[in-house]
Amino acid sequence: MLVLGLVAIVALNRTGTPLANPNLRDTPSAQDAPAPLRSGGAGAPASASNPSATGPQKILKLADHPILQDPNAGLQNRVCTLPTWQSTQAGAEAFFTAASKCLDGAWGPFLQTYHLPFTPPALHFPTGASFETECGTIQVGIATAAYYCENNLYVPFRGLQTDQYGNNPGVYLALIAHEYGHHVQEVAGLMDAAWQKIYEAGQNSPAGLEMSRRKELQAQCFSGMFLGAHVDQGGTVTRDMYNKAWNDQETRGDNTSRSHDHGTNAHYASWWRAGATSNRIADCNTFAAPSSQVS
Numbered sequence: 001m002l003v004l005g006l007v008a009i010v011a012l013n014r015t016g017t018p019l020a021n022p023n024l025r026d027t028p029s030a031q032d033a034p035a036p037l038r039s040g041g042a043g044a045p046a047s048a049s050n051p052s053a054t055g056p057q058k059i060l061k062l063a064d065h066p067i068l069q070d071p072n073a074g075l076q077n078r079v080c081t082l083p084t085w086q087s088t089q090a091g092a093e094a095f096f097t098a099a100s101k102c103l104d105g106a107w108g109p110f111l112q113t114y115h116l117p118f119t120p121p122a123l124h125f126p127t128g129a130s131f132e133t134e135c136g137t138i139q140v141g142i143a144t145a146a147y148y149c150e151n152n153l154y155v156p157f158r159g160l161q162t163d164q165y166g167n168n169p170g171v172y173l174a175l176i177a178h179e180y181g182h183h184v185q186e187v188a189g190l191m192d193a194a195w196q197k198i199y200e201a202g203q204n205s206p207a208g209l210e211m212s213r214r215k216e217l218q219a220q221c222f223s224g225m226f227l228g229a230h231v232d233q234g235g236t237v238t239r240d241m242y243n244k245a246w247n248d249q250e251t252r253g254d255n256t257s258r259s260h261d262h263g264t265n266a267h268y269a270s271w272w273r274a275g276a277t278s279n280r281i282a283d284c285n286t287f288a289a290p291s292s293q294v295s
Helices: 089-113 169-188 190-201 206-230 239-251 265-278
Strands: 007-010 037-040 122-124 130-133 136-139 146-149 152-154
Touching: 089 122, 089 169, 089 206, 130 152, 146 169, 152 169, 169 190, 169 206, 169 239, 190 206, 206 239, 206 265, 239 265
Parallel strands: 037 146, 122 152
Antiparallel strands: 007 037, 130 136, 146 152
């Protein structure tokens, strides 16, 4: 599979307050500011295909994808227990390993309800200045806090900028939840279907960039859903963590990165908050949204 990496921007903003309580409910039915912390890479297949001729299959659809149709479908409220954040290689590995298990427990049953071929992504913690993936050699820096490629999720500690972001576990949790959102898209078939459209239009064409934004903004919404479903459930996803993640969204996006493939800072925040507030996957149907909401 030929794959290309895209970048999702994460930056810290400590102002503002949540507008609504996200604690919802349902399961599927059938230079003043620090340099932006970025998560990377959603795999870009050269051609879309289902994983096997038998068994659960990806569904290569976008706005009309089955997981996006039920207005009452969301993630179960679950307990997620995470270790205390420590800004060390070992501390980060422990935190993200526990977070990935919570993400598996949230999204796995949801996707399996729709008979999709769910397997958890493999988690990797590169320690060098670069690391190898099926997407190619990835250089670690401020542009690579996390990277998703072909069912693999990479979190290089060197890219986390812990000297700037410090003890803000809600920010790091939203970061990995966004990248895991790309895995949800991959398993469901949304990723392949989106890249088909990008290839047809041209990756840097207006239509191709808009499709990239729709894909990235949906991963934002999925990240918000995860935190909204786990906050105040008796685990360690606290209201303070949730609030920090909520407030952090406003300085992410294309206004910060000066790109055109992820959405404006305002849209980057609004789609995350839509998922966090309602915990309804139908509210994450960026592929059905008007262009004005994914600019």
